[in-house]
Amino acid sequence: MLIEIFTTGGTIDKIYFDAKSDYAIGDPQIVELLREANLTLEYRVVPLLRKDSLELTENDRQMIRQAANDSPLERIVITHGTDTMIETGRALQAVAGKTIVLTGAMQPARFRFTDAIYNVASALTAVQILPPGVYIAMNGQIFDPAKTRKNVTLNCFERL
Secondary structure, eight states: OEEEEEEEESGGGEEESSSSSSEEEOSOTHHHHHHHHTOOSEEEEEEEEEEOGGGOOHHHHHHHHHHHHHOSOSEEEEEOOSSSHHHHHHHHTTOOSOEEEEEOOSSOTTSSSOSHHHHHHHHHHHHHHSOSEEEEEETTEEEOGGGEEEETTTTEEEEO
């Protein structure tokens, strides 16, 4: 089963130049994460954007939705910033017949202590076993974007 992985930027791809104040969105980190994990599944990575999710526009979401619609594959993982992941998930609900899982990280993948590895692994597992629909894989759970919020105080996702 071939899995399409779209990257859009966000914290997972951030590179900090000092104590978490000056950063840039770097190359997609998922390629390195998957190589280090020694995965045996088939995937292809397609970079779409390099943006902090707070900078994503409706046009960006439309482009992500169009890429998902146009993909010949039925299983898609999207790495995304956590601040607006829910909005993008809701925008993707118009895509029919595909299993789409969004994931990201609260800490950059380049950090020694990061949730990126676990979240990406959860998303890759989820996209293989869930029925068509749109999901978010964060904090060891699978969420429905229509019934989810990001709790900024606790730095996690939770059901409404």
